[in-house]
Amino acid sequence: IDCDYSNVNSYGYLPSGSYTFTKNTAWTYMARNYPSGSYIKFFYSDTTTAGQASPTLCSDTQYAATITSFEWTFANSPGGTPSDGPKYLYARLYDENGIFLAEDKSSSSQLLTIDSDLLNGIGGLDSYDSDKYFYLQNGSLRQFNLIMVYPDSVGSVNYTGSFPADKVSISTIEEGPAWQTIQNQGVIFEADWDNTNGAFEVNTGVLGSNTGLVAGPPTFTVGIVTVQALSSAISTTTRYYYGNFDITAGLWADYTGATLSAPTLNDLSLRIGYLGDIADPDSSHGTIPNMVPCPDGVFGIDDIVVFSMAWNGIGGTQDPIADLAPYSGTVPDIWSSPDGNIDVQDLMAFTMMFDWYQAQDFSTAPRHPSDGGSGNIASVGGSAVHLNAEGCQDGDRLIVTVYADDVEDLMSAELNVRYDEESYSLSGFTRGGFIGDGGFFRGYEHDGGVQLYLSSLNRDMPGVSGSGELATLEFTVSGEAEAAIEVVFDLRNSTGGRIESGSATVDLGGGSAIPGTFVVDTAYPNPFNPSVTVPFGLPEAGMVEISVYDVQGRELYSGMRHYGAGNHRYVFDASAAGTVLSGGVYFLKVRYNDQVQSQKIVLMK
Known part of the structure; x- marks a missing residue:
């Protein structure tokens, strides 16, 4: 089966419109070399992995393999008029018993975009x-x-x-x-x-x-x-x-x-x-590749989310709203000359302007994450469900680690860590490894706290699921400090929706100590499927490598990043290891400086 998708227009289609599937111009019919009684059905999907795995019918009708074209009227789709956004198109050939024979799918350069805002x-x-x-x-x-x-x-x-x-x-x-x-x-x-x-x-x-x-x-x-x-x-x-x-x-x-x-x-x-001010907390920002710039005079989590969504794209399609470089002028009055490439130069331009805004003494105070934005707020003013923070102390040294717990498709986070400056003095902060080592990470001190922003820039896996470390902060404690440390947070998924927004009080754990030596605790759950958590503690900041080997000693996974002193939890996800792992026995090794500790883990399938 072969369709000519070159007739998909790049301008887009109104939801009230239609598109005509047509045969390959060199063929007599849309299909050939098919068994007697074969038929064709037409489908569409969004560009997500889940959408492509389960396309939606354009029509309930089974068409003869001898057709030359099919007009898809969007409003007549069995599932209702498709939502706005880019769509893959599919023509599938089946035999008379409904057995799938062949498929012709449009390419990522032939996406059909439905757009309610099209002009006429x-x-x-x-x-x-x-x-x-x-x-x-x-x-x-x-x-x-x-x-x-x-x-x-x-x-x-x-x-x-x-x-x-x-x-x-x-x-x-x-x-x-x-x-x-x-x-x-x-x-x-x-x-x-x-x-x-x-x-x-x-x-x-x-x-x-x-x-x-x-x-x-x-x-x-x-x-x-x-x-x-x-x-x-x-x-x-x-x-x-x-x-x-x-x-x-x-x-x-x-x-x-x-x-x-x-x-x-x-x-x-x-x-x-100002360049990079592309989002506000209240407006709809459209869908990729037709996102809408909504400047509001504030650089915050909403700008980070929209920039990250545009950078990561969907199905290989990015959004030009993130094309901020090359640029000219002098900060803050810089402007872009978009070049069609969204890369590290655009991230540099965005980060430079974000830093400029945070350095200004504007009357706009750091925005409480619950003041606006899309999605449902799962907890504000109550117990946090998807975030916790723990502290460990050694004399006047306090390490606070902030974790995401049991999240789905986490892409971006805002963490406003609030503390009594007479009791605690911030020494530094580092990014956790859960959202990834690349991407966007910035921190800005303000009266009574520090504001941390982090976001994934990963076109293959823009969001992460499960539990893991978001950030580590180190404080110097003044005397017998007993004042609470609070983390006000906003967690967003890869489509910009809010996973949860609220606050959590740091669990100081009754003064649990910073480890005096490198220690690796027992991984849990074990057996596991697909994720296992390995707790470990470091006496000082340093590079840590996590590796997984099979029983023959072959390395199947390795990841390395910098961790601060204190207690940490690393989550190994076998389903995202880059290599398909079968059920069985494996060895997990944790290396810190020249020290290595290992333990047996069992993947159950």
Whole structure:
């Protein structure tokens, strides 16, 4: 079976629309070399691993293997209209007994995107990522397209619009490629703009065409507008701005000059913020690859979550909202020139601006994690379910370790550790290994505490499940300190939803001591499936290597990272070891400096 998925348009589809599966142009039918009585069924899925493992029917009908096409009307899907977002497409061939024979699945470059916010008529779209949100910074120079969507024999069009002249100015308006896609004997293009009063107008048409614009892609770019944000569009007082390039009027006519029904007018949303300020706690941020920038003048956990989601992507598709480099200018007034690559340079730009914000003495106090955001708050003001913190002490030295407990798909965490500064003095902090050693990790001291942010940047496994260490903090204790240490936290999953938000008091364990020597306690549970926890303690900070061997002495897994002094718990997950492990006996080794301790573990399957 073979479908031609090259006809999937990159612009996207409205939920009220349809898509037509078509055969390979070189084939007579959609299938060939099939047994008598064979039939075809059509499916779609989201881009998650779980979605691809269990695609959803486009139609209940079984189609003959001799069909050449099938029109999928989204609203008629057996499971209801599909949700917004990118979809894989599947055509599957079965024999007369329902036995699966073959499949043709669209590739990651042929994803069909359903988008409720698609435009029709005339309007503006960001030239870089083709959405209706125009994200600028002070001094930045960017372009947007004046477009027509699904025109019907259009031969000429007029745009009249306005913009906030105290925030942006128009540098140029140039002809787009729309008219060059059809036969013509010339093009008329006239553009005028007024940067004092914030107004623009474009009149353009094609000469000598006997069809006008009727076919091809759903969107046609008629003009390209170059815009520059003023150097003072926002300040450290205002910090963000929302406005529009308003399309206030518009007309279009067909190739004979006859006026057509008035087009729908679609404004371009203008959003100005400091680079990396891309999320607020209350707005919907859209879905990959169509995430929406929502600056709010605050750099916090929501910005980290959206940046991480965009970086990690879904099914190999990332979101351009995280494309922040290369950049120009001087902090805080830097702006990006997106290059289509989301990599360490973008992380550096995001981190630099996040650090800048945290260093400012803004009136906005560190936000309590429960003040906003998506998802359900499992516990605020009550006992924490998915987070605990333990302390161990040696004289005036106190080590506090913060753990995530029994979480599902954890990607990001905010930890606001609050303490009495007369009783405790912070010496330092390190990242735990549970969310991963790479990614985003920053800490910022403030009056009465320290704010820690960590997030996974891992395209293969953006979220982790189970239990493990998030962070370790070391304090110097003043005298007989008995004041409580509190961890206010916000845990988020890989889709941005809140796992839990609340607070937990550090269990000081009656003064349990920092180990005087390297010690490894008994792993539990043992036997295990699929995870086993190995507790260990370190007298001083250092590198620790965890390895797993089979009974023949072959190394099957090895991981190394830096741990602080104190007690720790490492969780080994056999299902994520990189090698498929069968049930049986294995040996787990923990190496610290030149010391090694090992024990037998049994995987039950």
